[in-house]
Amino acid sequence: xxxxxxxEKKEEKEKVRAALMRAALHLAAAHGFASLGLREVARxxxxxxxxxYRHFADMEELGAALVRELAGRILRDFGDRxxxxxxxxxxVHVVQSMLSAVARDPxxxxxxVAERVGASASMRALLREKLVGLARTLHAAATGEAASASSxxxxxxxxxxxxxMDAAGVALDxxxxxxxxxxxxxxxxxxxxxxxxxxxxxxxx
Amino acid sequence: xxxxxxxEKKEEKEKVRAALMRAALHLAAAHGFASLGLREVARxxxxxxxxxYRHFADMEELGAALVRELAGRILRDFGDRxxxxxxxxxxVHVVQSMLSAVARDPxxxxxxVAERVGASASMRALLREKLVGLARTLHAAATGEAASASSxxxxxxxxxxxxxMDAAGVALDxxxxxxxxxxxxxxxxxxxxxxxxxxxxxxxx
DNA sequence: TGTACATCAGTGAACGCGCGTTCACTGATGTAC
DNA sequence: TGTACATCAGTGAACGCGCGTTCACTGATGTAC
Numbered sequence: 001x002x003x004x005x006x007x008e009k010k011e012e013k014e015k016v017r018a019a020l021m022r023a024a025l026h027l028a029a030a031h032g033f034a035s036l037g038l039r040e041v042a043r044x045x046x047x048x049x050x051x052x053y054r055h056f057a058d059m060e061e062l063g064a065a066l067v068r069e070l071a072g073r074i075l076r077d078f079g080d081r082x083x084x085x086x087x088x089x090x091x092v093h094v095v096q097s098m099l100s101a102v103a104r105d106p107x108x109x110x111x112x113v114a115e116r117v118g119a120s121a122s123m124r125a126l127l128r129e130k131l132v133g134l135a136r137t138l139h140a141a142a143t144g145e146a147a148s149a150s151s152x153x154x155x156x157x158x159x160x161x162x163x164x165m166d167a168a169g170v171a172l173d174x175x176x177x178x179x180x181x182x183x184x185x186x187x188x189x190x191x192x193x194x195x196x197x198x199x200x201x202x203x204x205x
Numbered sequence: 206x207x208x209x210x211x212x213e214k215k216e217e218k219e220k221v222r223a224a225l226m227r228a229a230l231h232l233a234a235a236h237g238f239a240s241l242g243l244r245e246v247a248r249x250x251x252x253x254x255x256x257x258y259r260h261f262a263d264m265e266e267l268g269a270a271l272v273r274e275l276a277g278r279i280l281r282d283f284g285d286r287x288x289x290x291x292x293x294x295x296x297v298h299v300v301q302s303m304l305s306a307v308a309r310d311p312x313x314x315x316x317x318v319a320e321r322v323g324a325s326a327s328m329r330a331l332l333r334e335k336l337v338g339l340a341r342t343l344h345a346a347a348t349g350e351a352a353s354a355s356s357x358x359x360x361x362x363x364x365x366x367x368x369x370m371d372a373a374g375v376a377l378d379x380x381x382x383x384x385x386x387x388x389x390x391x392x393x394x395x396x397x398x399x400x401x402x403x404x405x406x407x408x409x410x
Numbered sequence: 411t412g413t414a415c416a417t418c419a420g421t422g423a424a425c426g427c428g429c430g431t432t433c434a435c436t437g438a439t440g441t442a443c
Numbered sequence: 444t445g446t447a448c449a450t451c452a453g454t455g456a457a458c459g460c461g462c463g464t465t466c467a468c469t470g471a472t473g474t475a476c
Contacts, residue, residue: 009472013419032239032324039462049463051420058463117318117374119237124378159394162371163364169322173329188404189364196397199389214439218452244429254430256453263430 017055019045021070024062025107033063033111034119060120067126071112074101075130078164079137090141091160091190095183098164102171102179113169135161142194154198160190222260224250226275229267230312238268238316239324265325272331276317279306280335283369284342295346296365296395300388303369307376307384318374340366347399359403365395 023044027036038059039049056062078097085093102109115123116131132153139157140147167186171179228249232241243264244254261267283302290298307314320328321336337358344362345352372391376384 009419016419028324030324032237034237035240035324037462038464047419048421050422050465053464054419113322114319114324117322117371119233119235119240119319121378155390155394156397158390159368163367166322166367166371173326184404185360185364189360189398192361192401193394193397196401199393214452221452242429243431252452253454255432255455258431259452 013055016045016047016051020047020052020055020062021066022107024059024066025070025111028114029107029110032118033066033115063115063120063123064126066111067115067123067130070108071115071127072130074105074108074112075134077101079134079141082138082141085141087142087144090138091194092187094138094141094164095167095187095190098168099171099179099183102168106172109168110172113165113172116165131161131165132158156193156196156198159193163189163193218260221250221252221256225252225257225260225267226271227312229264229271230275230316233319234312234315237323238271238320268320268325268328269331271316272320272328272335275313276320276332277335279310279313279317280339282306284339284346287343287346290346292347292349295343296399297392299343299346299369300372300392300395303373304376304384304388307373311377314373315377318370318377321370336366336370337363361398361401361403364398368394368398 020041024033024036024041027040027044036059038052041059041062042049042052056065078094078101081097082090082094098109112127116127118124135153135157136147136149138160139145139154142157163186167182171182174182225246229238229241229246232245232249241264243257246264246267247254247257261270283299283306286302287295287299303314317332321332323329340358340362341352341354343365344350344359347362368391372387376387379387
């Protein structure tokens with residue numbers, strides 16, 4: 001069959017696609033994703049402008065891939081770390097994995113933090129969905145209850161995720177020394193939220 | 206003297222300047238401030254592209270004016286409302302004034318929420334400064350203590366401001382009906398933060 | 411095995427377009443005396 | 444009062460430039476038989 005390209009060819013293509021996504025993240029950290037041009041991204045990735053179309057129809061599609069693939073993976077990782085930790089330290093683990101992600105891949109974190117409230121409504125919606133998932137997971141990890149995908153997550157867990165994402169933004173701008181303090185403050189604030197009695201006897205926001 | 210233009214002329218100029226700022230806010234809500242063009246903004250404001258230069262040197266200067274003037278004013282208003290309220294309801298008043306600002310001037314709120322974590326480091330810094338001020342004021346209003354400009358604001362108050370700004374972003378996307386729930390959740394979460402015992406005996410973050 | 415054909419990522423030339431910026435000018439208003 | 448001059452917001456023409464997109468082509472790889 002002609003339809004199935006060789007593994008090697010597929011991998012080659014995948015590398016260029018990944019290079020385009022990394023190039024976009026890199027440039028977005030400097031000027032914001034909404035202001036990126038197709039030619040600018042192709043140049044940064046080392047391909048001809050016209051080759052861009054072999055991978056994405058336009059910049060919007062590239063942005064959606066960034067959210068779905070890279071952003072989705074790192075947010076899922078935060079949740080996985082919380083679930084893998086002993087119940088009492090779920091919060092500490094989420095905070096630590098966020099801070100290590102900031103150190104390891106600042107451009108991706110900047111993208112997530114910015115696009116969460118950015119200009120594109122579809123990106124905002126996609127990211128919010130993934131953050132709601134993280135809130136659910138965090139709640140399950142901290143309480144030991146099973147995560148339910150149907151009901152809304154407890155508002156304390158949602159607020160905790162908001163604080164985590166904001167702290168990522170602050171950490172990105174802060175010098176190394178400031179980050180330890182940040183970790184303490186953040187852990188305290190999330191602990192305070194999760195320890196507080198749920199409002200009006202129910203946990204649905 | 207020639208140096209002092211007539212009051213009328215000054216007012217005329219001020220109107221065009223304000224029109225440019227409102228045009229930028231309007232367009233930024235759709236495409237993001239970073240992607241705005243000078244010609245696009247001038248067109249929306251109803252003047253020739255070249256007239257833009259009579260008011261701002263470039264788009265960056267216009268952005269700085271938006272932060273310093275419009276964003277600064279609305280954030281100061283939030284604090285003033287908290288101070289004017291009886292001590293026990295300071296939090297409720299901040300939340301309410303934020304939500305009414307979302308209803309009254311969604312484009313300005315979108316701008317503040319987005320640029321707080323946006324692409325321009327100088328805008329982020331300017332906005333963070335004003336939000337720290339709001340946190341200090343909120344703490345003073347909620348506790349009755351005098352606001353101190355020198356020491357950092359208590360982390361509970363800072364976290365509260367983060368939640369308020371995030372809730373503004375959510376409210377901007379939410380249907381009218383959802384906003385009442387949002388107000389309850391937000392008030393509860395801030396209350397939980399402010400009521401929690403300060404970490405490690407001190408209040409400096 | 412050899413030969414003819416299909417697929418497809420990457421490319422350079424070319425297009426029309428909107429951009430930011432400069433320039434010299436207009437015309438209304440205010441000032442000097 | 445009249446007259447000459449200064450200020451300055453707004454303007455249209457013009458510039459060079461980078462943009463997104465189309466097109467036909469190349470060349471490597473895989474398939475059919």
